[in-house]
Amino acid sequence: VIDTHLGGIYTFQILLEGGPDSLKQPDALRRLAGLTEALRQLPLVRKATGLADYVERVHREIGEPGGPPIPTDANVIAQELFVFTLSDRGRAELERIVLSDFSKTHITVKLASLSSDVVFEQVEVAELAKLSDDAVALLMRPAAANIDGPADSLLADAANQAAGDE
Numbered sequence: 001v002i003d004t005h006l007g008g009i010y011t012f013q014i015l016l017e018g019g020p021d022s023l024k025q026p027d028a029l030r031r032l033a034g035l036t037e038a039l040r041q042l043p044l045v046r047k048a049t050g051l052a053d054y055v056e057r058v059h060r061e062i063g064e065p066g067g068p069p070i071p072t073d074a075n076v077i078a079q080e081l082f083v084f085t086l087s088d089r090g091r092a093e094l095e096r097i098v099l100s101d102f103s104k105t106h107i108t109v110k111l112a113s114l115s116s117d118v119v120f121e122q123v124e125v126a127e128l129a130k131l132s133d134d135a136v137a138l139l140m141r142p143a144a145a146n147i148d149g150p151a152d153s154l155l156a157d158a159a160n161q162a163a164g165d166e
Contacts, residue, residue: 009110009111009112009113009114010110010111010112010113010114010119011108011109011110011111012108012109012111013106013107013108013109014035014039014106014107014109015104015105015106016032016104016105016106016107017103017104017105018103018104019103020101020102020103021074021101021102021103022102022103023051023098023102023103023104023105024074024077024078024081024102025074025077026070026071026072026073026074026077029051029052029055029070029077030052030070032050032051032052032105032107033050033052033053033056033069033070035050035107036048036049036050036052036053036107039107039109044111044112044114044118044122045109045110045111045112046110046111046112047108047109047110048107048108048109048110049097049107049108050097050105050106050107050108051097051098051105052070054081054084054093054094054097055070055071055077055080055081056069056070058080058081058083058084059071059076059077059080062080062083063076063080081094
């Protein structure tokens with residue numbers, strides 16, 4: 001029932017930030033739309049909602065018929081969002097999802113109700129992914145200049161450290 005009618009039981013938010021008015025820019029909104037859609041495609045995600053969804057909805061209702069889902073002009077985006085905020089409900093919805101200077105927003109993600117075993121499994125997968133990211137960062141870090149050959153390997157770092165210990 002929770003999955004079907006409320007979109008999921010576990011909720012988290014992804015915070016995104018930029019400079020003032022950066023989230024009114026068409027390119028930023030298209031990227032937000034792409035990220036939100038990519039999240040929706042994940043197997044455990046039941047619902048994902050963000051600022052781009054509001055911009056698309058408002059543009060569909062009051063924008064040019066048959067045009068792109070997100071306007072290509074930042075001024076049009078600003079005007080359409082202004083019209084949206086003329087109603088108390090629209091203003092409240094927008095205040096909930098984006099700062100008034102359009103520098104910060106979030107994407108709300110609702111996950112399916114999961115057994116604790118699946119939750120722990122996903123936590124382990126995330127921790128392994130983090131370890132993997134850390135290993136890649138180490139591999140890509142420039143090594144000391146006293147190693148001949150490729151300077152971006154963990155082996156070079158270990159060799160430099162061992163040489164320093166002697």
